[in-house]
Amino acid sequence: MIIIYHCFGGSHSSVTAAALHLGLLEKNRIPSAEELMAIPYYDKTVNGDFGHIRFMGVDEYNNRIYVLGKKALGDRCNNILVGISRILGASEKVIPVNTMTSVNWFMKLGGFGSRRLGIVWPGRNMVSYGTQKAFFDLVNLVEITRFKSMQVEEKAI
Amino acid sequence: MKVLFIAPTAVHQALIAGNIFMGGLPEDNLNDIKDFGDMRADATGIPLYVGKDETGTEVYTLGTGSEMSMLKKTIEDLRYILDYTEEDLVVYPIEIKGEPFLSLWAKLLAQLGWNYESPTIVTKILQQRLPELRTIIEDFKNELYR
Numbered sequence: 001m002i003i004i005y006h007c008f009g010g011s012h013s014s015v016t017a018a019a020l021h022l023g024l025l026e027k028n029r030i031p032s033a034e035e036l037m038a039i040p041y042y043d044k045t046v047n048g049d050f051g052h053i054r055f056m057g058v059d060e061y062n063n064r065i066y067v068l069g070k071k072a073l074g075d076r077c078n079n080i081l082v083g084i085s086r087i088l089g090a091s092e093k094v095i096p097v098n099t100m101t102s103v104n105w106f107m108k109l110g111g112f113g114s115r116r117l118g119i120v121w122p123g124r125n126m127v128s129y130g131t132q133k134a135f136f137d138l139v140n141l142v143e144i145t146r147f148k149s150m151q152v153e154e155k156a157i
Numbered sequence: 158m159k160v161l162f163i164a165p166t167a168v169h170q171a172l173i174a175g176n177i178f179m180g181g182l183p184e185d186n187l188n189d190i191k192d193f194g195d196m197r198a199d200a201t202g203i204p205l206y207v208g209k210d211e212t213g214t215e216v217y218t219l220g221t222g223s224e225m226s227m228l229k230k231t232i233e234d235l236r237y238i239l240d241y242t243e244e245d246l247v248v249y250p251i252e253i254k255g256e257p258f259l260s261l262w263a264k265l266l267a268q269l270g271w272n273y274e275s276p277t278i279v280t281k282i283l284q285q286r287l288p289e290l291r292t293i294i295e296d297f298k299n300e301l302y303r
Contacts, residue, residue, distance in 0.1 A: 002238060051227035053234040066238070068231065071224055076202035080219065083203040084232050087159055087217060088246060090239045 001063040001149050003095045004053060006077050010069025011045040012111050013099040013138060016131055018056040018065050020142045027139045033128040043114055043124055045069060063149055074100070092156060097145050102137035106130025158244065159215045160301075161232070163225055164251040165260035167199045168192050170283060170290065171218035174251045175207035177294040178216055187280050194280065196264070212302070222260075225250050249297060253286050 003021065005014040019025045019039040036042055041054060049069055056065045070077040081096040110126030113119040131138075160178065164171035176182040176190055183189035192198045198205055199220040207216040221228040232248050 051224070051230035051234075053231060053238060064238070070231070071227060073202075073222070073224065073228075079202035080204075080228065080231070081235060083219070084161075084235055084246075085239065087161070087204055087215075088236065088239055088241050090241075093239065094235075 001061075001095065001153060002066065002093055003059075003063050003097065003145060003149060004066045004068050004081060005097045005099050005145075006068040006070045007099045007103060008069065008071060008108075009045055009111055009115050010049060010052075010054065010067050011041065011043055011115055012107055012127055012131055013103050013134065014067040014069070015039055015041045015056070016135070017097065017099045017102075017138050017142050017145075018067050020139060021065050021146065022057040022059055024057075027142070030132050030135050033125070033132075036128050036131055037124075041067060043111075043127060045115060059146075061149065061153070074098070092152060095145065095149055095152065097141065099138065099141060102134045102141055104130050104134050106133060159217065159246045161204060161217045161219055161246060161248050162251055163219045163221050163229060163232075163248060165220060165222055165225065166196065166264070167205045167218040167220035168195050169260070169279065170251045170253055170286070171220070172205070172207065173283060173287070173290055174249075174294050175216045175218050177291055178298060179208050179210045181208070187284060225252075247301065251290070251293070253289060253293075 005017045005021070007014040016025070016036065016039065020027055024039060025031050025035065040056065050071055051069070053066045053068045056067055058064055073080070075098055078096045078098055081094055082091055085091045085094040106126050107130035110123045110128070110130055113123030114127055117123070162171040162174045162178070172190060172193055173182065173187065187193055192205060202220070204217040204219045207218060209215055229248050229250055236242070236246050
């Protein structure tokens with residue numbers, strides 16, 4: 001199974017969700033700013049990364065976890081990913097997850113400042129703070145996704 | 158094999174391209190093309206099935222908004238991740254002159270409720286672009302089946 005977490009820049013909420021999914025972050029404790037910065041891709045993406053589906057790792061059920069920066073495509077991105085998979089005859093293999101539902105204004109403003117304007121300070125501090133505020137929403141989203149992936153897997157069997 | 162034509166909307170130049178590719182474009186009236194200008198068919202982001210050409214190649218269109226090059230990368234990455242190649246799915250962007258005006262106008266009118274058919278001005282401009290589109294698609298098809 002392929003799970004693609006996507007958000008505007010593919011740099012903060014999607015990457016944090018993917019890290020949670022892969023167990024790179026503990027789900028019962030809010031991570032420090034340093035722990036967030038240690039996640040691969042966290043607040044490190046550049047303009048050329050938009051649209052690229054980047055590999056984050058493999059979970060314990062052998063699901064491959066990816067992240068994607070989809071700009072302002074919103075939920076349309078889910079339909080596009082599922083639609084393309086369906087054309088290829090692989091729709092049951094892909095679970096796209098929109099993490100924008102967990103994004104708050106601190107993340108939006110901080111992410112815009114850090115990634116788009118290049119104002120790393122204070123953008124990075126703001127986006128880390130926002131990620132910490134959104135952390136348990138992301139935990140919830142990831143748990144739902146893990147459950148969904150198990151259901152899809154069961155159906156396939 | 159499958160061919161996916163991408164453009165800012167799935168139901169204007171991409172759909173014309175798909176019909177040219179299949180050899181079934183109505184000469185006089187673009188409005189005779191099934192789903193032409195119907196922005197409701199473009200709303201969800203699910204690729205639109207156009208039909209099959211004489212060799213059995215399935216033709217689809219997809220509306221990408223202003224993110225055509227970004228989405229091309231995404232679709233090609235997904236194809237690679239799913240272990241498919243260009244032999245299975247070809248993504249072909251349709252770029253024509255005057256594009257920003259066409260999609261802006263079509264989308265603006267769709268927002269205002271005129272989403273069921275192509276605005277006359279858009280249809281007329283696309284009609285003028287038909288020779289250009291025919292050349293682009295015929296070259297592409299020759300290259301594909303070479």
